[in-house]
Amino acid sequence: MYEPGRFNLVAEIGNLVSPVVVLTGHQDVVDIGDRSKWLHSPLGAEVIGDRMYGRGTSDMKAGLAAEVITMIELKEAGQPINGTIRLLVTIGEESSTVNHMQGAQYFAEHGYLDDVDAAIVAEPSGEPLDWLTQDTPLNPFKFSADQISHLVDKNDLTEQYLLSYAHKGSITYEIATKGKTAHSSSPQLGINAIAPLIKTYDQQINYFKTLTKENPVLGKTVPVVTKIKGGDQLNSVPAAAAVFGKIRTIPEEPNDQIIAQLQRIVAENNRDAKADIQFKLLGNKYPVMSNPDDKLIQLLHRFGEQELDQVLPLGGYPGGTDAAEFVRKNPAISVAVFGPGNMTAHQVDEFVELDNFERFIAIYKQTLTAFFND
Numbered sequence: 001m002y003e004p005g006r007f008n009l010v011a012e013i014g015n016l017v018s019p020v021v022v023l024t025g026h027q028d029v030v031d032i033g034d035r036s037k038w039l040h041s042p043l044g045a046e047v048i049g050d051r052m053y054g055r056g057t058s059d060m061k062a063g064l065a066a067e068v069i070t071m072i073e074l075k076e077a078g079q080p081i082n083g084t085i086r087l088l089v090t091i092g093e094e095s096s097t098v099n100h101m102q103g104a105q106y107f108a109e110h111g112y113l114d115d116v117d118a119a120i121v122a123e124p125s126g127e128p129l130d131w132l133t134q135d136t137p138l139n140p141f142k143f144s145a146d147q148i149s150h151l152v153d154k155n156d157l158t159e160q161y162l163l164s165y166a167h168k169g170s171i172t173y174e175i176a177t178k179g180k181t182a183h184s185s186s187p188q189l190g191i192n193a194i195a196p197l198i199k200t201y202d203q204q205i206n207y208f209k210t211l212t213k214e215n216p217v218l219g220k221t222v223p224v225v226t227k228i229k230g231g232d233q234l235n236s237v238p239a240a241a242a243v244f245g246k247i248r249t250i251p252e253e254p255n256d257q258i259i260a261q262l263q264r265i266v267a268e269n270n271r272d273a274k275a276d277i278q279f280k281l282l283g284n285k286y287p288v289m290s291n292p293d294d295k296l297i298q299l300l301h302r303f304g305e306q307e308l309d310q311v312l313p314l315g316g317y318p319g320g321t322d323a324a325e326f327v328r329k330n331p332a333i334s335v336a337v338f339g340p341g342n343m344t345a346h347q348v349d350e351f352v353e354l355d356n357f358e359r360f361i362a363i364y365k366q367t368l369t370a371f372f373n374d
Helices: 057-077 102-109 145-153 194-208 255-272 295-308 323-329 354-373
Strands: 009-014 020-026 046-048 051-053 084-090 118-121 126-128 159-161 163-167 169-178 222-230 240-249 276-285 314-317 334-337 351-353
Touching: 009 057, 020 057, 020 323, 020 354, 051 057, 057 084, 057 351, 057 354, 084 102, 102 323, 118 295, 118 323, 118 354, 163 295, 169 194, 169 255, 194 222, 194 240, 194 255, 194 276, 240 255, 255 276, 295 334, 295 354, 323 334, 351 354
Parallel strands: 020 084, 020 118, 118 334, 163 314
Antiparallel strands: 009 084, 046 051, 051 351, 126 159, 163 334, 169 240, 169 276, 222 240
16 A cells, blocks of 8 residues: 555566566556546446447556456466566546655655566557548647558558557746735735736746757657636735646656756846745656667567557657666666557546457567566
């Protein structure tokens, strides 16, 4: 038990202590949001045709279930596994607002990654094919126009998959100001918390414009101001305000460098402002970059194309994963992000296609059998 009522899970099979391949996924899901907008029960696991609908079906109950079934079927087959397959099931990847991924952090801090050679993160790795064939394609994987045409021509399924060997890191932060409240008719008696926050906000936006480097797989750093709050009522000087941000990062513009610059902006404004300005780091996750020629990744690619019967591009995952905490502890781990499910994750009427779910079990089983026995 990591926290009250929240449990990580570990399971292992294998005949030798090394090499070690980790299968990993998170248990938690995001909130269902506005229930009235769902056509299908968000917690009902409704099956209609080949689709199962519900919160977490794609992100990532399907991937986690596929990994568990893979281990059970490999164990029951009775064939020797010349190494160790370790299942790491985590808490806190989705559901914690401050320094999330606590489950992955626990595993990293307690030695579960020290001997690991490679890891499969079974996050949803597909997108509905009709997203790519719209006049303006919905394209979270950022395929080029030529690539879209080629992929669609070679794909007889309803989803296109991407095998990722990299993903961006992230910085989550809050800049908060504290002033003093007063009646709006006598603002000189108070200290306005919003004014210095606006100045600080403008300076950070100008700084973000200088982040122009580009990673060939992950693209550019992407900063987003995600939330702002301040004041209590319309006839009072605001005594508190805050702005929150999320920055998706690349190796070429290191997290620590960006954090230091944001802290400098706050410190400089603190010298001039009457209000107190504070920078609070809520999360710091490093980017993940593995070698696409790694043995496990190449095996996933071979069996992925075979089982999915489509061209399977290699590239970068648009979101972050628990692997950020794994590679922080053990940078030598080769990471593949590849699992059933699609980019309806976090959306209303999220779904997973069950045929593709079954295909991923076959992909994982063949990949691990070949990895340990070839």
